[in-house]
Amino acid sequence: MNTSWRSASLVATAAAVLALTTACGQESTPSAGSQNVGATAPAGGFGGTGAGTGAQTGTGAGNGYGADGQQGSAGAKAAGQLAVSSNAELGKVLTDSAGMTLYRFDQDTAEPPKSNCDGDCAKAWPPVPANDATAGAGVDKALLGEVTRADGTKQLTIAGWPAYRYAKDAKAGDTTGQGVGGKWYALAPNGKKASLASLPGLSVKKTELGDIVVDKNGMTVYRFLKDKAWPKSVSACTGACLEKWPAVAPVPANETKGVAKKGLMGFTRPDGVKQMTVNCWPIYTFSGDKVPGDINGQGVGGTWYAVSPDGKPVGAPK
DSSP: OOHHHHHHHHHHHHHHHHHHHHHHTOOOOOOTTSOOOTTSSOOOOOOSSOBOSTTOBOOTTSSSSOTTSOOOTTOOOOOOEEEEEEETTTEEEEEOTTOOBOEEETTSEETTEEOOOOTHHHHHSOBOBOTTOEEOTTOOGGGEEEEEOTTSOEEEEETTEEOBOOTTOOSTTOOTTTTGGGTEEEBOTTSSBOOOTTSOSEEEEEETTEEEEEETTSOBOEEETTOBOSSSOBOOOOTHHHHHSOBOOOOOGGGBOSSOOTTOEEEEOTTSOEEEEETTEEOBOOTTOOSTTOOTTTTGGGTEEEBOTTSOBTTOOO
């Protein structure tokens, strides 16, 4: 690595951040353990007839489960050859051979692989069997493995993360499980949570509200009308409010796109949390937004509004 180039780059970035800081008088803020199964079995099919509840079989919703969305005792449908699909909101998403989205659970672990979804949880989120899973185009077979569940069955893992389907996904391409409970997320081919990783830290998206700012995950960014920007950034959202409206972490100005540079900086709150601002106004996301594109926080309490590229609250009363 050319250390001289790197040092110069760091100095230039620090200078740019310092210049932005001065505008608001604020500080700157700048698989082991799972057996490989990727090449051990042929690709399997995924029929349109699903297993019903109990010992009976039924047509279900074409997703391998009964009409009530639960896995039947006949067993879970095989994954077959895994594939990669493109989703407008999530980027690259891992699917089974029938195009059904695969998910991961935040309460599981990857090192070592362990599933913590049993009982009713496993009815809503059926574990994907490991027995015939193979890697299709765009999937690294070295990341495919298996973990033994509490009931003795073998579940597919991706980079150590146990894989699931969602019973309420009715057809190929559905991603209705994304963000459920703040713990379930579509799997990317590398085992991470699917997201549009190509997005800058902050960027602008065209929506029904007009141009609004979104974070690196494509989630809508909001302003709180009770906050202050001048002479310094002050957030009035604390305690339980901050749990519902998480502060957006500081983003280097050179990692933003389309957002006005004036007052684009971070500050440290009294509680020690570092938060980003647009035009010196503190910005947040909303826990009620589950997938990119959601604007469920717009107008909440008459005090929360999406943020325009120049930092103004979109649709707020004059």
